[in-house]
Amino acid sequence: MKITQLPQEFIDAQPILTKLEDAGFEAYFVGGSVRDTMLGKTIHDVDIASSAFPEEVKSLFHNTVDTGIQHGTVMVLDHGTGYEITTFRVESTYTDFRRPDHVTFVRSLEEDLKRRDFTINALAMRHDGEVLDLFDGLEDMKKGVIRAVGDAEKRFTEDALRMMRALRFSAQLGFNIEADTQKALVDLAPNLAKIAVERVRVEFEKLLLGSQASQSLELALRDQVMNYLPGPHIEDWSSIIDDLNKDQATNYTVAWAHILSRTQFDDKKRRQFMYDWKMSRNVMKTVNAIVPIVHNPKKSTVFDIYQVLAYQEELLEVLSLTGSQPETIQRISHIIEMLPITKAADLNISGGELIRSGILTPGPLLGRVLKKIEYAVVVGDILNDHDALEKFAKEYVNDQN
Numbered sequence: 308m309k310i311t312q313l314p315q316e317f318i319d320a321q322p323i324l325t326k327l328e329d330a331g332f333e334a335y336f337v338g339g340s341v342r343d344t345m346l347g348k349t350i351h352d353v354d355i356a357s358s359a360f361p362e363e364v365k366s367l368f369h370n371t372v373d374t375g376i377q378h379g380t381v382m383v384l385d386h387g388t389g390y391e392i393t394t395f396r397v398e399s400t401y402t403d404f405r406r407p408d409h410v411t412f413v414r415s416l417e418e419d420l421k422r423r424d425f426t427i428n429a430l431a432m433r434h435d436g437e438v439l440d441l442f443d444g445l446e447d448m449k450k451g452v453i454r455a456v457g458d459a460e461k462r463f464t465e466d467a468l469r470m471m472r473a474l475r476f477s478a479q480l481g482f483n484i485e486a487d488t489q490k491a492l493v494d495l496a497p498n499l500a501k502i503a504v505e506r507v508r509v510e511f512e513k514l515l516l517g518s519q520a521s522q523s524l525e526l527a528l529r530d531q532v533m534n535y536l537p538g539p540h541i542e543d544w545s546s547i548i549d550d551l552n553k554d555q556a557t558n559y560t561v562a563w564a565h566i567l568s569r570t571q572f573d574d575k576k577r578r579q580f581m582y583d584w585k586m587s588r589n590v591m592k593t594v595n596a597i598v599p600i601v602h603n604p605k606k607s608t609v610f611d612i613y614q615v616l617a618y619q620e621e622l623l624e625v626l627s628l629t630g631s632q633p634e635t636i637q638r639i640s641h642i643i644e645m646l647p648i649t650k651a652a653d654l655n656i657s658g659g660e661l662i663r664s665g666i667l668t669p670g671p672l673l674g675r676v677l678k679k680i681e682y683a684v685v686v687g688d689i690l691n692d693h694d695a696l697e698k699f700a701k702e703y704v705n706d707q708n
């Protein structure tokens with residue numbers, strides 16, 4: 308099978324392949340970019356596999372970086388674009404379920420494709436668009452199936468992450484997982500607990516953002532995969548799945564905030580969950596700001612909303628995902644629109660001015676006064692007007708004495 312209209316990313320990379328070929332090596336586009344092209348999806352980057360050994364790649368191209376040379380990957384820089392060229396390889400025993408103990412470079416494309424995870428990921432494409440399909444990946448694509456290349460148990464034992472990848476691809480593509488592959492997944496799911504959390508998280512986040520996330524989460528639940536994922540156990544998957552049946556999150560911060568809004572976790576358990584998943588500080592801050600409001604949106608005050616203003620987009624999205632009433636969402640949007648200030652720096656008075664005018668001296672009282680002023684302005688008790696704020700500060704200080 309030959310693709311006649313190649314996406315530009317491949318055309319740009321063609322000279323790299325032909326240079327390798329002219330030197331007597333084989334070179335192919337492999338992996339996600341070939342899969343996604345066949346599926347009519349847009350691609351981001353192209354990966355190249357070659358029979359040339361890393362040193363041979365380096366001697367052919369002027370500008371290279373050893374990005375993963377021990378695994379056979381060399382990056383070739385070409386007009387500002389980096390292309391990863393990985394030598395055909397086979398991997399031997401994975402004693403830690405994470406990384407092969409060592410890789411062996413080979414000259415055969417088939418050997419290389421044989422050790423890949425799924426048939427749809429084991430396609431190779433020549434520089435001219437000719438697709439090599441040694442494991443019936445195209446047929447599986449047509450049928451909408453995720454099938455391990457060869458023995459599923461072997462593939463999942465080599466790298467347990469592939470079980471997450473199976474679920475992730477099913478969420479992204481809406482594909483079913485083929486029966487033997489599914490069985491291996493059920494049997495070997497406990498190994499998921501042994502792999503690096505960061506790797507699991509990346510796949511799980513891709514799953515959550517997939518257009519068929521709900522279908523994939525249902526599979527994960529049924530096959531008890533959830534039991535081997537980080538964090539305290541979530542009891543509330545069914546409501547999360549229901550939500551995702553109707554709509555999907557636009558980014559993973561929203562996805563996590565949505566999940567945690569649907570759980571009954573208290574503050575401590577929620578933090579534990581995020582810590583166990585090794586989420587970034589930014590995600591944690593956003594989730595911690597949003598979840599209490601989503602739990603009780605009707606009770607949220609103007610000042611509550613003001614305090615989470617930095618996360619307003621995420622908040623509104625999670626409210627909508629969790630099925631908040633339109634009136635509730637409208638009320639919160641309205642509060643946001645009407646806020647007189649968006650941050651303390653918008654106040655028409657500063658600590659420095661209060662000191663210069665002799666109303667206050669540096670110290671804790673000054674901090675308290677500024678907080679009071681901010682609160683009063685936000686909730687509409689006073690106007691954000693310099694003289695009014697100064698008067699308010701004077702009266703507050705007098706009351707304290």
Ligand SMILES: Nc1ccn([C@@H]2O[C@H](COP(=O)(O)OP(=O)(O)OP(=O)(O)O)[C@@H](O)[C@H]2O)c(=O)n1
Nearest residue numbers: 337338339340422423424425428429466468469
């Ligand atoms: N655990 C893994 C990870 C990757 N691969 C192989 O390496 C390719 C590239 O891996 P990666 O970029 O991680 O995934 P993609 O399939 O390219 O998916 P994405 O588009 O999300 O990058 C895969 O297609 C697959 O052939 C594999 O066999 N086993």
Ligand SMILES: [Mg+2]
Nearest residue numbers: 338339340354
């Ligand atoms: Mg990729």
